Amino acid sequence: MGLMFKDETYRGDYTFSNSPSAILRFPFPFHEDRYRYAVNIEPHLPGPKGSAYEFAIDIDEHYLSDMRDRAITLKDDPLRCQSLPHMLTAEWDLLELLMTSMSKDYPEHFALTMDGDRWHWINRPMGIDHQFTFGDVATLPTPPMEYIGRQCQGDFCLLDQRDGDLWMDAGIVTSQADWSLDFDVGMSFKEWHAPVPMAHEAGVFDRALKFLLNLQLGKPVRRLNWTMSVNPRLDTSPETYHLWGSDRASVTPENVADKVHLRVELQGLWRLPRSNAIVFSIRGYLIKMRELATVPKWGRRLPRVLSTLPPEIATYKGLTRYQQTTIDWLSKFDDGQPTSPGVWPDDFPLPAKT
Amino acid sequence: MTASAGIRVRVAETETVAKDIKRLRLVAVGTGGLPEFSGGAHTVVTMRDGERVTRNPYSLMGSPYDRSGYEISVLKTPTSRGGSVFMHDHVQTGSELTISAPVNFFPIDRRARRHLMIAGGIGITPFVAMTEQLAREGASFELHYAMRSAAHGAYADKLKHLYGGRVQTYCDDRQQTIALGRLLDGQPLGTHLYVCGPTGMIDWVLAEARRAGWPNENVHYERFSSPPIGQPFRIELAASKAIIDVAPEQSILEAIEAAGFSPNFLCRGGACGQCETHVVSTTDAIDHHDHFLSADEHASAQKIMICVSRLKNAGGHIVLDL
Amino acid sequence: MLTPGIISRPVYPGLTLDENAKHNLMAIEGEGAAALLDAVGKAGPDVGQCVLSRSTIIFTPGSSAQRSLDKQLGYDKQLADLKPDALWIFPTLPTAMFRLRGVLATAKMGTRLYAAGTEPFIGSVIQEALVAGIDHKSLITEHRGSAQRRVQCVHCKGFTEGVTTNPVTCSHCGLHLLVRDHYSRRLGAFMGVCIDVEDPSDLPKTEVLYP
Numbered sequence: 040m041g042l043m044f045k046d047e048t049y050r051g052d053y054t055f056s057n058s059p060s061a062i063l064r065f066p067f068p069f070h071e072d073r074y075r076y077a078v079n080i081e082p083h084l085p086g087p088k089g090s091a092y093e094f095a096i097d098i099d100e101h102y103l104s105d106m107r108d109r110a111i112t113l114k115d116d117p118l119r120c121q122s123l124p125h126m127l128t129a130e131w132d133l134l135e136l137l138m139t140s141m142s143k144d145y146p147e148h149f150a151l152t153m154d155g156d157r158w159h160w161i162n163r164p165m166g167i168d169h170q171f172t173f174g175d176v177a178t179l180p181t182p183p184m185e186y187i188g189r190q191c192q193g194d195f196c197l198l199d200q201r202d203g204d205l206w207m208d209a210g211i212v213t214s215q216a217d218w219s220l221d222f223d224v225g226m227s228f229k230e231w232h233a234p235v236p237m238a239h240e241a242g243v244f245d246r247a248l249k250f251l252l253n254l255q256l257g258k259p260v261r262r263l264n265w266t267m268s269v270n271p272r273l274d275t276s277p278e279t280y281h282l283w284g285s286d287r288a289s290v291t292p293e294n295v296a297d298k299v300h301l302r303v304e305l306q307g308l309w310r311l312p313r314s315n316a317i318v319f320s321i322r323g324y325l326i327k328m329r330e331l332a333t334v335p336k337w338g339r340r341l342p343r344v345l346s347t348l349p350p351e352i353a354t355y356k357g358l359t360r361y362q363q364t365t366i367d368w369l370s371k372f373d374d375g376q377p378t379s380p381g382v383w384p385d386d387f388p389l390p391a392k393t
Numbered sequence: 394m395t396a397s398a399g400i401r402v403r404v405a406e407t408e409t410v411a412k413d414i415k416r417l418r419l420v421a422v423g424t425g426g427l428p429e430f431s432g433g434a435h436t437v438v439t440m441r442d443g444e445r446v447t448r449n450p451y452s453l454m455g456s457p458y459d460r461s462g463y464e465i466s467v468l469k470t471p472t473s474r475g476g477s478v479f480m481h482d483h484v485q486t487g488s489e490l491t492i493s494a495p496v497n498f499f500p501i502d503r504r505a506r507r508h509l510m511i512a513g514g515i516g517i518t519p520f521v522a523m524t525e526q527l528a529r530e531g532a533s534f535e536l537h538y539a540m541r542s543a544a545h546g547a548y549a550d551k552l553k554h555l556y557g558g559r560v561q562t563y564c565d566d567r568q569q570t571i572a573l574g575r576l577l578d579g580q581p582l583g584t585h586l587y588v589c590g591p592t593g594m595i596d597w598v599l600a601e602a603r604r605a606g607w608p609n610e611n612v613h614y615e616r617f618s619s620p621p622i623g624q625p626f627r628i629e630l631a632a633s634k635a636i637i638d639v640a641p642e643q644s645i646l647e648a649i650e651a652a653g654f655s656p657n658f659l660c661r662g663g664a665c666g667q668c669e670t671h672v673v674s675t676t677d678a679i680d681h682h683d684h685f686l687s688a689d690e691h692a693s694a695q696k697i698m699i700c701v702s703r704l705k706n707a708g709g710h711i712v713l714d715l
Numbered sequence: 716m717l718t719p720g721i722i723s724r725p726v727y728p729g730l731t732l733d734e735n736a737k738h739n740l741m742a743i744e745g746e747g748a749a750a751l752l753d754a755v756g757k758a759g760p761d762v763g764q765c766v767l768s769r770s771t772i773i774f775t776p777g778s779s780a781q782r783s784l785d786k787q788l789g790y791d792k793q794l795a796d797l798k799p800d801a802l803w804i805f806p807t808l809p810t811a812m813f814r815l816r817g818v819l820a821t822a823k824m825g826t827r828l829y830a831a832g833t834e835p836f837i838g839s840v841i842q843e844a845l846v847a848g849i850d851h852k853s854l855i856t857e858h859r860g861s862a863q864r865r866v867q868c869v870h871c872k873g874f875t876e877g878v879t880t881n882p883v884t885c886s887h888c889g890l891h892l893l894v895r896d897h898y899s900r901r902l903g904a905f906m907g908v909c910i911d912v913e914d915p916s917d918l919p920k921t922e923v924l925y926p
Contacts, residue, residue, distance in 0.1 A: 118872075125503035128530060174529075201502055202610065202852070219869055225845075225901035226723060233723035234897055253659050253667050255394055256428055256494040277869040277908055281890060284912030313457060313526070315431035315497045360913060506848050578737060580824040583848020606736035606825035608853035 042148070044103040044164055050111070055271035057330050061100055065326050066091040066303050067334075067382045068263040072343040076243070076352065080250065083259035083307050087389050091305055094144040095259070096137060097322060098192060103164055105192045105214075105273070112213040112274045113189075118221040119276070120185050122197070122209035129197040129209065130183040131174055132311035133318050137187045162190050184211055193305075193322035196220075198228075198251075200315055205251060207231050214273040214323045216266045216302060217280070217357065236351045251308060254317055259309040264321075266356045267365075268302045271325045290361035295368045296329040299361060301341070328368060334384045338372030345369070394659050394667075399439065399491035400427065405462060407486055411547035413469040414515060415481050418455070418462050422489065426460040430495035432523035433587075433615070436463065437493040437661055440479050445643075446651060449476040449619060450661050452518035452589075453495055454548075457526050463492070466547060468515040474622055474642040498660055499589065499615035501527065506583035508534040511571065511598055513590020514545065519615060520589065521548055524556060535559045537576070539594070542566040573598065577605040588614045618662045620644035620700065621682055624707040630654070630715045631673050645699040649715070656699065656715055663701035670699050670713050677709030717834065717858055720896035727856040730754035730831055732766040737825030739770035741799075742815055742840045744808070744832025745777030746860035748790035751831055754857075755797060764798070771801040771818070775811040777832060777860065812839050819847035831857045835865040835876065838903030851900055862925040866894050867904040874904055881924045882910045891918055894925075 047054045057065070086092025091099070113119055122130060138160055142151035150161040156173045167190065171178035179186050188195055188211035197209035205228040212220040223231045228248045235244075254260065268275055269286040290298055307320040332338040345358075345366050353359050383389055402419040410416045421427050434457075435450045455464030467480040484490070499519050501508065508527055510520050517538055527534045536556070540546035542564050552560045563569040577586070586607065588598040595614050602612050622642045628649070629636050639648040646668060649656055659667035663683030672679070672695055681691045683698035690696050697713070704711055717727075730750050733739065743751055751772075755763040772794055795802055805811040819828075828849060830840035837856050844854055864878045873887030881894040885907060892907030899906070911918045 128503065199503075201500065202850075219906070221872070222867070222869060222897070222899045222902065222906055224899075226899070230723040233721040234895075249666070253394070253665070255496070256430075258494075277906070279870075281870050281909040281912050284909065288913050312429045312495070313431055314503075315434070315500045504848065504850075578823065578825055582819060582822045582824060582826060584824050604735055606733065606738075606827060608827070608850065610850035610853050611824065 042098070042102075042145070043100060045100050047101070047104045049104070049108045049271055049273040053270050053272070055101070055104070055325065057326055058100060059333075060089075062326065062330050062333060063384055063387055064090050064099075065331075066263060066305050066324055067301075067331075067337055067384075068265045068303050069340055069344050070380060070382050072340050072378060073347050074344050074352070080247070080260045080262045080308075083261040083309075087383075087387070089388065091322075091324065092261075094140065095307070096140040096144070096191060096193075096320075097305070098141065098145050098148070102192055106165065106189065108273050109189060109213045116278060118278075119213050120188065120211040121220060121224050122182060122184055123224065126184075126197055126199065126209040126314075126316070127176070127182070129199070129311055129314035129316035129318075132314050132316065133195060133197060134183040134187045135173070136309060136311070136318065137191050141191065165190060184209060193320050196319040196321070197311075197314075198317040198319055200252065200317060203252065204228055205248065205317060212276075212321075215276055215321070216264075216268075216304065216323075217275055217277055219277045222277075234355075236355045251317060254308060254310045256310045256312060259307055261305060261307045264304040264306055266302050267358055267361075268300050268325070269298050269361060271300050271327070273323065273325075287357060287360045290364050292364055292368065295361065295364050296332075297327050299328050299365050300325045301328075301331055328365065332369065332372045335372070336378050336385050338369060339374065339376060340378050342366050342369035342373045343378075394437075394493060394496070394657070399493060402427075402463070402490055402492050404484060404486050404488045404490065407484075410466065412542075412544045413481075414466050414545075414547045415469070416454075416464060416466045416547070417480070417484065418464050419490065419492065420462040427463055428494065429460060430457050430463075430522070431497050432457055432501055432526035433499035433519045434495035434497035434522070435499075435519070435660075436465070436495055438465070438480075439491040440476055440484075442475070442479050442483065444651075445475075447474065447476045447479070447647065448650075448661055449480075450496075450617075452499075452522070452615075454518040454521040457522050458529070466515065466518050474619065476619070496659060498665055499587070499613065501532075502585045502613065503530075503532075504583075505585035505611075506533065506581060507585070508532060509576070509580055509584055509586045510534060510536040511573075511586070511588040511590070511594075512536065512538045513588075513594040514540060515547075515617065516588075516590030516594075516615075517546075517548055517552075518589075520587070521552065523587070524552065528556065535561070537561050537563065537571050539563040539569075539571060539590070540565070573601045574605060577602060577607060584611065586612045588612075589617070592616055592618070616662065616664065616684065618664075618682070618684075618701065620647075620661075621680075621703070623680060623703045624705070624709075626677065626704040626707065626709040626711065629710065629712045631712055632715060639703065644701060645697075645703060645713075649699070654715070658700055661700045663698050666698075668698055668700045670697055670715055671695065672697050673712040673714050675704065675709065675711040677704040677706050677711070679703075679711075680705045717862055723898050724896045725834075725898055725900065727834075727837060727858040730829060730855055730857045732758045732762060733827040733855065734762060734766060736766075736827035737769065738822070739766060739827050739829065740815070740818060740822070741770055741772045741829040741831075742811065742836075743772060743774045743794070743830075744811075744836040744860070745775075745790075747831030747833075747836070747857065748774065748794055749788075750857040750859045751829075752793060752797075767797050767799045770799040771803070772797075772799045773803050773805065773811050773815055773818075775805045775808055775836075777808075777836070808836060808839060812843055815840065815843050816846070819843060819849075822847070827855065828853070829855045831859055833860045833863060834858055835863065835903065838865060838900070841900055842903045845901065864894060864925050865904040866892065866907040867899070867902055868892055868907045870909060875907070878905075879923050879925045880921045882919060882921060883907065 141149040194212040198205040199208045305322040401422040406418040451465035682701040868885040871888040875886040893910040
């Protein structure tokens, strides 16, 4: 597989960057030159080889750096990982899902052997070799969601399904785009989405909830969410906002290309077997403007998307202070040529259509 | 879910467990095993009887932790549309069936301090799996199981053996009845009630729970309802203009599936809302049999649950937004 | 009067008497007593008496500013005149909640919980209910009195009580907080987020929005 894990930081000196192959596989979210809010759910089926969609759970070159950053965030604030008491069965379901996915799709890095309830898990990059009894918390050093969450990229929320609704009753969330797990734990689907502008009137969340209530075992779905951040900072939580918020006002024409990042969340939703809960994964990807512009189609499209973005959405996503500076820098890549439909770079090796 | 989803299984074993109740053990065709499931879940079994295709939901009553096979129990009801008769008379060891992945509309509420379960007759089936899961997770529960006679009570001995005093049985033919009022009053705050069985029994338990001051949030139930038999009529699908005849013992959903389409469905019992369809026009009154739409929605005749509802009289014509 | 807001902002539908409850536990603060009196009045004497004979009222006058007003209006006497099975009067919110917690620990199913008063009071009652295993949707609630809010600073996690303005200064860490309409039932508070990080010179004027 040839995955080389980088050693980079998401705070302080911000050494994070993408290799050329990471740039090409970035899950660019805009399939046209304009952004419109939509639920945009699709089946989470295997995507093109080499893409971020190839496997159910995506592990990339940033794996070890992500896990180090998560550990720092959790040490500073343990409330980023919480689980209401009734969610333990769902936690075990999540552990099973992640361990089986990671070991199946990245066998050179992860191995899982099961002998009835006796499980043996090996995580070579993190130097973990652990035997435990599935279902028995005493045999793991930390509860199941925290245990596997510290070894897998992305945030994970466990949604309890009851009373015709979904409840965010557990999660390990260290790379959120500005929402608080501690505040939202215990909320229903529409309650935790309450701050999102415009979508409630359009009935977007009613339809999404109805769809998710009927999510089937073995038929996961995915969607993309996007925002932007200044500096490749994973921990853009409200809790630490008073520390990073001023970054938004620090963008200048000289630094915009390296400071401003497009931040995309690949969100997956799986029905869990023993608990009947749903796991909502939020897998974040960052790319700076300078890297994004190396893909000609994206260099044309992004300024067009940003120039036509409704102001309420720009405000909600926190872009307003640096939006114009970003558009100005990107516009040199927009020669007015048409862009091909779809998200892929024009030279991404897609499988031939039959 | 649509008709095209499914897991291919083979009947590994059958057993008559009580009067008119047959247990079937289903194993996956090919390798891979079956997914573990949550207690209270059911599977929708596709039965092909010549040209006729029926799909019935059955509670998964085997161990939720047994990946090598699923177990269902079928009560033979001669007045039904034939699904249970088919399962009793034509499905035997070696038969192959298609089943859906487990779906759960009757889940355990794990916030509960205690779980109080009331089963009537074949309604015991979801509780067999739920009690195993609750026992494994160390939860506090009790199960009250009413049956017509000991001969009718499938799994009573097994459950008593597993859970001792937590299981009480009541036989109608010995005039034993559940002292429901006293049972409900004695439960500590935070107890959740689950009931499954004949519809009359469910109605009785729900009414008693309301009278005893139990809030709706603590009361859960699952009705085993199948589509009723009715009059023949005609449907038209607005998108394709296809005209499809619905036979008396066929549901609208089954008729549309037989014609080669795959509308959305899930529970096939009028409870979940997934098959809710907009009515474009109808020449006859709709006979609603679902438990999902409100009384106003029923009266408006704008929506219909195609898995259980039909037109009242013979010869009607309904146009559906499909 | 509480202003409507986003969906996570709770709504308190109003007190109605549950005739089926075997036992009614009514947590009342200050002007919430008027809500109970109104509900009993609306239900009529027969129903009212029947329900009240199976009711325990836990009453606290509320904040000290309210207290003299309550004494003038004589809520304790009016509640006693309802002839509930028990009437317990506590001087403050924490003491009332302590009693409520104790009662809930041994209560049986068939107990209906009511809450009337300011939003922070109702929030505290709901928190006790959650601990006792009662689903929040089973509570019967009505807001009366001040629209003041309990605000949690998302940065230091400290709670600031009796918030009537927006923005507000966190009583723990001193940051200037925008009081959002996003509400957590579990925490019983609205979220406060630092308002002047991106532009320290742009601190909006303090307005009394929740009197």
